[in-house]
Every structure is written in structure tokens, then in C-alpha cells.
Amino acid sequence: MNIVKDKKSQHIVDYIKEFARKNSLFVMAYGTGCGAIEIPPTMTSRYDAERFGIRGAATPRQADVLLITGYLAVKTLKRVIRVYEQMQDPKYIIAFGSCTINGGMYFDSYNTINALDRYVPVDVYINGCMPRPEAVIEGFVALQEKIQRGDADNGKKYQENIDWYRENQMKVIKNWNMPDYNW
Amino acid sequence: MEDIIYKILGAILTIITAFVVGITYGGLTRKVIARVQNRVGPKFYQNFFDVLKLLSKRTAINHGVMQHFAPMFIFTSAVTVLMFIPILHDGLFFSNFSFHGDLIFLLYIMPFGPLGMALGAGQTGNPNSAIGVTRGLSQMVGFEIPFVLSLVALMVQFETTSVTEIVNIQVESGVWMIFSNPFAFLAALFAMFGMFRYAPFDIVGAPAELASGPASEFGGKYLAIMMSSSSIFTFAKLVLYVNLFFGGAENLVELLIKTFILYMVPVVYGLVSPRYRTEQSITYFWKWPLALGVIGMIWAII
Numbered sequence: 130m131n132i133v134k135d136k137k138s139q140h141i142v143d144y145i146k147e148f149a150r151k152n153s154l155f156v157m158a159y160g161t162g163c164g165a166i167e168i169p170p171t172m173t174s175r176y177d178a179e180r181f182g183i184r185g186a187a188t189p190r191q192a193d194v195l196l197i198t199g200y201l202a203v204k205t206l207k208r209v210i211r212v213y214e215q216m217q218d219p220k221y222i223i224a225f226g227s228c229t230i231n232g233g234m235y236f237d238s239y240n241t242i243n244a245l246d247r248y249v250p251v252d253v254y255i256n257g258c259m260p261r262p263e264a265v266i267e268g269f270v271a272l273q274e275k276i277q278r279g280d281a282d283n284g285k286k287y288q289e290n291i292d293w294y295r296e297n298q299m300k301v302i303k304n305w306n307m308p309d310y311n312w
Numbered sequence: 313m314e315d316i317i318y319k320i321l322g323a324i325l326t327i328i329t330a331f332v333v334g335i336t337y338g339g340l341t342r343k344v345i346a347r348v349q350n351r352v353g354p355k356f357y358q359n360f361f362d363v364l365k366l367l368s369k370r371t372a373i374n375h376g377v378m379q380h381f382a383p384m385f386i387f388t389s390a391v392t393v394l395m396f397i398p399i400l401h402d403g404l405f406f407s408n409f410s411f412h413g414d415l416i417f418l419l420y421i422m423p424f425g426p427l428g429m430a431l432g433a434g435q436t437g438n439p440n441s442a443i444g445v446t447r448g449l450s451q452m453v454g455f456e457i458p459f460v461l462s463l464v465a466l467m468v469q470f471e472t473t474s475v476t477e478i479v480n481i482q483v484e485s486g487v488w489m490i491f492s493n494p495f496a497f498l499a500a501l502f503a504m505f506g507m508f509r510y511a512p513f514d515i516v517g518a519p520a521e522l523a524s525g526p527a528s529e530f531g532g533k534y535l536a537i538m539m540s541s542s543s544i545f546t547f548a549k550l551v552l553y554v555n556l557f558f559g560g561a562e563n564l565v566e567l568l569i570k571t572f573i574l575y576m577v578p579v580v581y582g583l584v585s586p587r588y589r590t591e592q593s594i595t596y597f598w599k600w601p602l603a604l605g606v607i608g609m610i611w612a613i614i
Binding site: 145146148149150152153173174177179180182184187188190191192193216217218219 | 342346349350351352353354355358361362364365368369370371372373440519523524527528529530531532535
């Protein structure tokens with residue numbers, strides 16, 4: 130048991146874990162916004178994101194990264210929260226486009242949310258309307274660096290501040306009929 | 313006593329070899345697919361990262377007991393199949409637990425993993441899982457028949473049910489089984505297309521249609537176990553085919569060359585194929601492969 134308690138050996142284990150996490154990102158692309166049109170060129174032969182170990186995941190259960198492409202209506206926000214809570218720790222969110230930062234061109238719309246960060250924790254923002262595939266890959270690389278530094282575990286942050294997030298979510302989603310989040 | 317130690321060491325060594333080779337083949341397949349699509353593709357050892365990452369994830373999904381058991385079932389079945397196949401002939405470590413009659417035993421034990429997986433995937437309650445399971449089991453009914461026919465043809469032709477003896481017969485006579493019974497080989501080859509589930513027979517996982525089918529509610533460690541067990545199972549099936557039809561292998565290099573060439577057949581065929589519907593897939597297996605299996609049987613009797 131000494132080797133487990135020893136701080137240096139734990140550091141090595143963490144390094145290996147984070148190296149593996151960094152090099153293998155399964156992406157759940159939540160493509161309801163207009164930015165989703167930039168995902169196919171990112172994944173296919175021109176900008177081939179699979180070089181960095183990024184590949185699509187079929188279901189939230191298998192995914193690590195939730196890629197939210199653009200504006201979110203209140204109705205789709207509900208689905209995003211559901212998907213995010215179904216994903217397994219450690220999980221990351223990449224917010225894509227200006228709309229997720231401050232509402233973008235839909236800032237005064239009656240049914241879109243303005244700041245995504247108030248409802249789910251975001252790891253990396255990619256700004257632009259809309260960002261090109263190079264920018265998307267740069268965002269992924271920024272996320273990889275963050276993972277390697279070890280400060281990208283936002284699932285824990287969500288877990289700790291669940292009351293604040295729930296309050297904000299329930300403020301905009303009137304018909305709240307979702308199952309409880311079980312860790 | 314020494315015999316038992318060699319057996320145990322050999323078993324451990326075999327599992328490690330199967331895991332490493334199977335995972336590497338998976339990575340090479342991704343690389344080949346990427347090159348055909350004019351991409352650079354991932355590193356060929358990418359799948360090791362994937363398995364490592366999935367193992368390091370925290371998993372908190374609970375749908376019931378069978379859901380937790382299903383990956384264990386499929387892993388057990390993969391290792392069991394591997395344990396009863398002689399990897400190299402007259403090797404000290406790699407002959408494993410093969411015995412007289414292991415061919416019949418293999419025929420029985422090979423569908424065990426998919427059946428266990430079906431139970432587990434059924435309990436998750438995901439509709440995609442249920443559809444994937446029904447498709448997978450229907451397809452298994454399709455390709456098992458030509459597979460069994462071709463194996464029975466071999467058994468009848470050489471009056472043995474032991475994989476080791478079939479390898480020995482091929483080595484002694486110097487004629488591989490693909491030449492002494494080509495029809496049985498063709499039937500088994502078509503059955504292999506169904507087993508490896510590449511296009512056009514990828515109706516179980518069905519990317520972009522079923523959301524990875526039976527595996528859709530399994531994440532984290534369970535997915536890692538399923539990935540590694542499917543790699544081991546792939547390697548086991550490839551070695552079985554090499555043993556039965558390509559005269560076995562003297563050393564690991566020969567084995568790797570033979571298995572890799574054999575593995576590339578369904579992969580490359582899948583690259584240029586669209587996906588069949590379920591009933592198309594089953595009728596496909598029940599037409600030409602079945603006929604070839606029957607011809608192989610007649611060939612064996614004459």
C-alpha cells in the first residue's frame with residue numbers, strides 16, 4: 130500500500146491518466162446551432178481531427194466532450210442538461226461560437242439563453258461567428274493542454290455547485306420534469 | 313508439475329499477446345480506413361490510449377444486475393475461446409488447453425459472449441440496444457450455418473475434431489486446407505464477414521443509424537472491457553482460421569503476417585460497401601455461403 134500513498138507515485142499515475150485522457154477525446158456533437166456546419170470539415174479529410182485522437186461518440190454514455198455548437202433555445206437547453214448529466218466523469222464542455230458566450234446575434238431574442246456558463250460549466254470557449262475548423266482544432270488543443278495541467282475536471286464543479294446551477298436552469302425552463310442527477 | 317507451470321505461464325502470455333495484437337490491429341484498421349478516405353488518421357497505437365482513458369473514467373450507470381454482468385460475460389467468452397485454440401503448433405508456451413474435440417467445444421462456446429451481451433443490453437432499456445441485439449442475433453443465425461457446415465466438412469474429411477490434429481495433417485502433407493477443401497474455406501470466409509461486423513454487415517453497431525447498438529448504454533470501464541474483449545475475440549477467431557485453413561504458424565511473425573492478411577479481407581471489402589438491411593444480410597448468408605458449405609460437405613465425403 131505504500132506505493133499508493135506515496136505522493137510521487139500518485140503523481141505518475143495522474144500523469145498517465147491525464148495523458149490518456151488528453152489523447153483520446155470522444156466528442157458528442159450537440160449540433161442544433163448553425164455552427165454545426167463546421168463540424169463535418171473538421172472531422173473529414175481536409176482538417177482531419179482524428180489525428181489528435183478526437184473521434185465522435187455515438188451516445189452520451191461513451192462521450193467525454195460535449196461540443197455545443199451555437200445558440201441554445203430554452204427547449205434545447207433542457208436536452209443539453211439531460212445529455213450533460215448522462216455523461217460520465219470526467220467530462221468537458223466546449224462552447225462554440227459567440228452565441229454561447231453572450232448571446233451573439235440572438236442576444237435580445239425571447240427564447241434563447243445568453244450565457245451558457247450560467248447553466249452548465251464550460252471548459253473552453255471558441256469565439257467567432259462562426260469559427261473556422263482551424264479555430265475548432267485550436268480549441269480542442271487548448272482543452273488538451275488544460276487536461277494535461279489537471280484543471281479541467283468541471284464535472285466536480287457542477288456536482289459541488291449543483292444548487293446554483295439548478296436554480297438558474299429552473300429559472301428559464303418552466304416545465305421542469307427531469308429525473309434527478311445521480312452520480 | 314513443470315507441465316502445469318508451463319500451461320499457466322502460456323495462458324497468461326497468450327492473453328497478453330492477444331490483447332496487444334488485437335488492439336494494434338484495431339488501430340491499424342482505423343489507419344487503413346483513414347488512408348482510404350484521404351485522411352492522415354490516428355496513430356496506430358491510438359486504441360491503447362482509448363482503452364486506458366476509458367479505464368480511468370468514473371462510471372455511475374446502474375440499470376440492474378445483468379447490465380453489470382454483460383461485459384464480464386463477453387470477456388469470459390473471449391478468453392475461453394482463446395484458451396482452447398493452439399496459437400502456435402508445437403510451441404512450448406502457446407499450445408494452451410486444446411484437447412481432442414475442441415472444435416465442437418468451440419462451436420458451442422463462441423456464441424456465448426454475444427448471448428450474454430444480449431441479456432445485458434436488453435436490461436438497459438435503451439431502444440437502440442434492443443434493436444441492435446435483435447439484429448445481431450438474427451445475423452448470427454445467418455452466418456453460423458455456413459460456418460458450422462464448413463467446420464463439419466473439415467471434421468468429416470479428416471475424421472478428427474481436434475484443431476491441433478488438423479494443423480498437423482496440413483503440416484505433414486504440406487497442403488493447406490484452402491487447397492484440399494476450397495469450398496469449405498469459402499463458406500467459412502463468408503461467415504467471417506458476418507463475424508467481424510464490418511460493412512456491409514455492420515448492422516449491429518450501425519454507425520449513424522443505431523448509435524452503436526447494444527453498447528449504447530455502456531460507458532467508461534464497461535466500454536473498455538468490451539473493447540479489449542472484442543480485440544481478444546478477433547485475435548482468437550483469426551488464429552482459429554489460420555490454424556484450420558492456412559496450416560497454422562511456426563512462430564509469432566508468421567502468425568502475425570497470416571492473421572493480418574486475413575483480417576484485412578473483411579476490412580477492405582467493408583471500405584467499399586454500403587450497409588445491408590437485416591433481412592438482406594440473412595438471405596445473403598443463406599444463399600451462396602450455404603451452397604458453398606454444402607458443396608464443401610459433398611467434397612469432403614467424396
